[in-house]
Structures are given as C-alpha cells and as structure tokens.
Amino acid sequence: MKDLSNTQFFQVGQGPQIQARDILEIVYKALREKGYNPVNQMVGYIMSGDPTYITSHNGARSLVMKMERDELVEEMLKAYIEHNGWE
Template sequence: MNLSDANKDAAKKQKVLASINLVYQALKEKGYDPINQLVEYILSDDPTYITSYNGARKEINSIDRFDLLHVIFSDYFDKK
C-alpha cells in the first residue's frame, strides 16, 4: 500500500467514524439506546432502526455496511 492509498483509507475511516458519531448522538438525543439501534441496523439492514433526526438515517445509508463494520473493528483493534 502506498502513501496515497493510506491517506485515502485514513480519510475514509475518519468519515465513517464521524458518521457513526453523528448517528449515535441523534439516537441518544431522541431517547433511543444508540448501541442497540446500531446493532439492529447492521444485522437487519433496516434503516428504520436509525432515526431521521438530524439527517442520521441519510448519513448511515451513505455508508456500505461492510465498510461500517470494517472501520468499527479496525478502530477497536488499532486501539489495543
């Protein structure tokens, strides 16, 4: 992997993490359990688990679920 690819991957990871944070905050503000809602969304691919508040549903739908899981796992294990 060259430096350009590494920069693209880092930028993509940051975008996905920012999107997850936006969705998490929107769910929390609306009184939902954000972790449960995100897990149900990932397992079912049903966007109604994500509130439309603050554009959260549109944001999460803009991310491929594989990419979403990839970033979540890589971020978790990178911190270990």
C-alpha cells in the same frame, strides 16, 4: 447569442467525502439525543439493513445509508482493535 449547435459540458465536482467514523459519531449522537440505545439500534441496522432502526433526527438515517454496512463494521472493528492496543 450562444451557438446552440454545440453540446455544452457540465461537470459536478465531488464534495468532501464523509468518513465512516464521522457517520458513526453523528448517528450515535442522534440516537442518544432521541433517547435510544445507540448500540442496540446500530446493531439492528447493521444486521438487518433496515434503516428504520436509525432515527431521522439530524439527518442520521439518510447519512448512514450513504455508506455500505460492511464499511461501518470495518470502521468499528478497527477502532476496537486500536482501543485495545492489539496493533
């Protein structure tokens, strides 16, 4: 029988961290699959913070809420800058 007088320790290891780029891709694809304009819907979400702009299809809504909106904007801006060769 175990000694019940000592406190047991339980540690949860962190799972793999999903990147903003991956979240944006998943959300974009989910919005397209459901027939929405992904740019309009994502702008609506980023500007308002209202997650109902994002479909729950394929877990996109819960996924997008795991990251701060400013981090999503930062990732989009970095991709835009890279795409235009400004760096």
